[in-house]
Structures are given as C-alpha cells and as structure tokens.
Amino acid sequence: MKFEAVTIKDIARALGLSTSTVSRALRDSYEISPETKQKVLEYSEKINYRPNPIALSLKEKRSRSIGIIVCEIANSFFSQIINGIESIAYDKGYNVIISQSHESYEREVINTQYLASRSIDGLLVSVSSETQDLDHLKNLHDRGFPIVFFDRIVEEMQTHKVIVDNFQGAYDATEHLIKSGYQNIAALAGSEYLSITKERLGGYRKALEDNGRKFDPACIQHCLHGGMLYDEVENALTQLLKLKTKPDAILASADKLTTNCLRYFKKTKIKVPDDVAVIGFSNLDLTDLLSPSLSVVRQPAYEMGQLCTELLIQQIESKRPVKDFERRVLPPQLFVRESTEKCKENPKN
Amino acid sequence: MKFEAVTIKDIARALGLSTSTVSRALRDSYEISPETKQKVLEYSEKINYRPNPIALSLKEKRSRSIGIIVCEIANSFFSQIINGIESIAYDKGYNVIISQSHESYEREVINTQYLASRSIDGLLVSVSSETQDLDHLKNLHDRGFPIVFFDRIVEEMQTHKVIVDNFQGAYDATEHLIKSGYQNIAALAGSEYLSITKERLGGYRKALEDNGRKFDPACIQHCLHGGMLYDEVENALTQLLKLKTKPDAILASADKLTTNCLRYFKKTKIKVPDDVAVIGFSNLDLTDLLSPSLSVVRQPAYEMGQLCTELLIQQIESKRPVKDFERRVLPPQLFVRESTEKCKENPKN
DNA sequence: CTGAAAGCGCTAACAT
DNA sequence: ATGTTAGCGCTTTCAG
Secondary structure (H helix, E strand, O other): OOOOOOOHHHHHHHHOOOHHHHHHHHOOOOOOOHHHHHHHHHHHHHOOOOOOHHHHHHHHOOOOEEEEEEOOOOOHHHHHHHHHHHHHHHHOOOEEEEEEOOOOHHHHHHHHHHHHHOOOOEEEEOOOOOOOOOHHHHHHHHOOOOEEEEOOOOOOOOOEEEEEOHHHHHHHHHHHHHHOOOOOEEEEEOOOOOHHHHHHHHHHHHHHHHOOOOOOHHHEEEOOOOOOOHHHHHHHHHHHHOOOOOOOEEEEOOHHHHHHHHHHHHHOOOOOOOOOEEEEEOOOOOOOOEOOOOEEEEOOHHHHHHHHHHHHHHHHHOOOOOOOOOEEEEOOEEEOOHHHOOOOOOOOO | OOOOOOOHHHHHHHHOOOHHHHHHHHOOOOOOOHHHHHHHHHHHHHOOOOOOHHHHHHHHOOOOEEEEEEOOOOOHHHHHHHHHHHHHHHHOOOEEEEEEOOOOHHHHHHHHHHHHHOOOOEEEEOOOOOOOOOHHHHHHHHOOOOEEEEOOOOOOOOOEEEEEOHHHHHHHHHHHHHHOOOOOEEEEEOOOOOHHHHHHHHHHHHHHHHOOOOOOHHHEEEOOOOOOOHHHHHHHHHHHHHOOOOOOEEEEOOHHHHHHHHHHHHHOOOOOOOOOEEEEEOOOOOOOOEOOOOEEEEOOHHHHHHHHHHHHHHHHHOOOOOOOOOEEEEOOEEEOOHHHOOOOOOOOO
C-alpha cells in the first residue's frame, strides 16, 4: 500500500503554472510575482504540500542523515550519547540512523556497509570490543567519506575524535582508592583492543606508581565483550580474588563491567565495600540507588554526543576536504559514594 | 565535501554498454547474455559498485525505512523495544529512524511531521504522556499511511496495536501485595491520558475489589510526565503518605516512577519494605542489584518490538489497504523480590 | 516574470 | 541480446 503524496506537479496543474514556477514560488525566488507566490503558497498550504526529501536528496547528492554505530543502545552511556547526537542532528535538519554492533566485529562490518549503502552523509562510530581490522572504515574514509569517532576511537585513522580523558578518570579513581586506604587495587578492564581500555589502564598504572605502589599486571583482567556477558566478568573476578595479594578494591572500567561486578559480589555474598571496594566507569542514573551507593567516574555523555555531531556535520557541510582533524578531550567526573568508603572501624588514613 | 559514488553510468561507459543493459545484468535478467553479465558483474565488483538507494526510493516511491516515536530511549523498556524493532527491520532490509518526544506533546507533533516528511514508509508509535489530541497521527492514517501503536496505544484509531496485558500485570502485582499481607496499597500512576495508565489502574482496582478491599481514588496519584521529573514523584508520594490510612505498599506503574519512588524513599530514609513495600512496572536490568532487590512487573519488550515491526512491515508491503487490524496482547511477568517481602517478624499470612 | 528542458541514478516499457 | 527513452520529484540553467 503506497502512500501517494502531493507533488509540485499537482500544484502546477491545479494552478495552471509550470512546475518550475511553482518550485521558485515555494522557494520565494525574486523572479516570481507576488501574486503568483501568494497563489502558490496558499494552495500548497491548503493541500498540505511537503517537498519530497528523496527527490531532493537525489538532486543534491546528500541525504541529510547520519549513521551511528554503537555497541548497544541499552546502555546508559550510549543512550545519553545518542540523546546528545539527536539534539544537534535535529537542530541542523539531519536525522540519525542508529545501528548496534552488540560488540561483534562482524556485525559492525555489516552495519557499516549497510549504512554506507543507504546514502548517509556521514558516520559517527564507537567501535566494538572485538574490532581490530579497520578496513571497513578505512575504505570509506579513504574515499572522502566523513567519519567521526567518539569514545572508542582508533588512532590509525585521521579523523575528528571526541573522547573523555580516560587516563585522568582512571587516575583519579585509583588515587581516590589509594587515599582511602585501599592496598591492593585490581582492575577489571574491557577488551585490550579498545582505546578506552588502554587509556584507562594507563591512568590506573600511573596513579599506582605516583603513589609509590608497584604496578602488577596480574591485577588486571580483561573482558573481551566489555562485560556484556556475565560469565566473562565472573571469570575475571574469580581470577582476581585468587591472587596471593587479594584485592581489597576493584576499578571497573566500563558500565557493564561495573554492574556485573556488583552482581557477582552480591551473588557470592562478598560485602561492598567491607570486603572489597568498587568504583567503576558508569553513566547509570541509578548509582545513587544501589546499596551501597556506587562510586563512579562519570563521562559527560550528552556533551560528547553533541560535540561529535557538530564536528561531523561541520565536515559534511564543508566546501573543501577537511585536513585538520580535531581531537577533543572532555573531562570525566569522579563521584565518591559508599562503595569505596572504608567502614567506620577503619577510618580513612 | 560530497562523497561521489560509482553509478551504473560509469560501468556502462567503461564497458561500452548502455545503462539499461548494465542494470539488467546486475539484476540477472534473462535477456542478458551470460558473457555480458559476467563482464558487468566482474567490473562492478571491482570498482565496488553499490546501487544508490535514494534513486531506487524515488523510483519505487518507498524508502525502506520506518520511523519510531518513543518518549525516551534512555529507558530500559524502550531501548529493549527498539532492539526488537531493529532486529526485525534489519532482517527485512529496513532501517529505522528513531525520535524521542521526551513526553512532550509538542515535540511528538514536530517529530511526527518531520518523520513523515522524510519519506518513511511507516511509523511505530508510543504516544507521549501529554498527548490527547491525535490529529497529527490521524492525518497520516487517514491518508493511508501505515501506523502501528505499541505500549501506549490509542483506542480512537483503527490500526494494529501491540501491548502487554497491563490489566493483568497490575492485577497480579496488587494481588501479590494483598496476599503478602499489605493493607493499604496506593498507586503511583503515570499520566491519566495514557492507555497503559488506565489499564493498569483497572487491574489494580479489580484486584482490590476481588479481594474484598475497598477501592479508594485518593490512593492514586498521577504524574503527568510519567515520573521523568523527580519532583512530580516526590509530590505524589508526599500526598500519598499524608493519607489518614497511610499506605504500607506502593504500586508504581512505570519504570521512572518506580526508580524515582525508590529515590524518594532513600532520601527520606523510609525503609523498603519495612516501612513501605514497593512493586513497579519496570524493565530495568538492575532490579536484582538494588537493595532491597525490587519486585517488578516486567514486560516482554524485545518481543513487543519484534511483533509490532512485523505487523508494520506486513502492512507496508501489503498490496491492498489493510482493513483487518490486529490487537496483540502479550503477557507480563511478575518477579517477586525483597522489596515486597514483609520482614521476618511479620511473616506472610 | 514565466516556461521548457535537462539531469540527479535507476528501472522498465518499447524499440530494434 | 541490447539500446533508446521516459519518468520518479525537484531544481536549475537557458530561453523567451
């Protein structure tokens, strides 16, 4: 069942004008007499005329839509990012087409190709946990297709990039743990391939070293699927808790890692923060409701979404090829709550 | 910076053929000789030819994209619904364009018009809390535009509708509270305009009456924004707690109502479930992590998304106008957890 | 000031 | 088996 819309031709026929006159009248061209304009405007208003954007796209060779590739929209951080993206996109007359990789490299490739073939004007990408090979993106990029990376970026490609200062976020969190008196701080990290993982572990390590602690790689466990699967988190934590120097604090470096970490501790009746403290990167809106309330490093997700969209649209609309790519680094925020508070018997040192 | 893609014309020129021959070869038409096909296929493979979907859309008068209108994607229920929608849409070669009303009627109207003008082939709608006037949707629907409602439906329009059995969900939750020994069960409800609110309150009332309790309208408070604003929830609860028969249990009828309700109790140091029990409609993935863990009525969101998308695409692709509209009602699931467990001193009766 | 015609990429009816 | 042409809706020269 097709939905037949009114066209410029219908207006022309009804008013005894040519399509070009109608077109010009609608765009308020100076070449059209006021009376004709008046007539055209009135009539198209009456029949509720709307230009066909597809015809426009064909002509202008642009679709006014942008694609987004994220791992999962059912994730606070990404849904907040998407809110930011949409707010700018709609303002500028673009619509957005969202696709999810579910942390699968294969799906990321398929989605990229699908989006690219759907005539989007540009792409906002946060790569999947599994992604190592970047040909699917490089191909597009090499042909001049606008791509902006956010959050999980890729150093090998020259594009705009928007991230949070992951190093600093992890540094602050780790230092907070140290200052609160925790001795053995382990890291529950995401995929080793991800930029964010490397950056966060970098900050973790530096904070330890700056505070005279020794950095031990054994205190790091990676979860390839970024904590999306409960089992990988359980395995990782089991490993960590088996260490000779048993951790008394965990730094979880992503949303799902953090929540699945809490889930594991709840399941195994390990008390937070009495037995082990937990701080995580998280944009959950509910961290205050958990019990104990959760200490987190929070990212300005909405702003990140806005910023990368602005950069992308700017590039799409730029007259000449963009050569100067920006790397915008936003500050994370540390929220200290109960999950990293030493119990009263052992006050902070 | 435009991104110039390869067209059928380039292939034709390179191979000394006409565009129609190339077009036919690509679509494997029987009229084309095997040799020509071979050549065309090879060459287009080589230069990585992709048909321009916009040109196709213009020709076929369909865009192979569907629009979604929801209040908020940063809401578990809706992000799960969207996952379900995407899974089917991508399978069938459609892409989805999501827009958020943020519970504002005005934005819903703007988004509807925007989407409609972007040549989508159909629309999946869950109306905003504020929506009463339906002209923006009726206009489209009257012109034969495919619309499917889900979750927050609208009785005045003859379309496919996919919902959960809200009446039953609320009935079960209320009965569970009664059976657990709670005496004064109040309802924290969403906007009075919404179908789901009416259905859920219907179930609440019936369960009370079936169990010999009297139904008191004073025990219901509505939040126009569905709990999106903390203040409206705080006000509503303050009212409820002032009642002469102070509630010992709350039935919250939506995700945000539930979480903001917990937030209020946490803030005011009201103990759940000792001072007051809480059960809510919620699709949060974290209800088990809350403390006390939260009893909920959960909706099969993913399946709802899949189902409404199937119905929509079926209607879009139907040869003749669809007259028989379906109303699919999926079962909700009750999960009993700690937030509605009477403390040990007063065991269940 | 207005109209005719071409063209965006593709398909299909109509030649040949 | 292949080519020519028209047309999808719209804008934009180019001609009056």
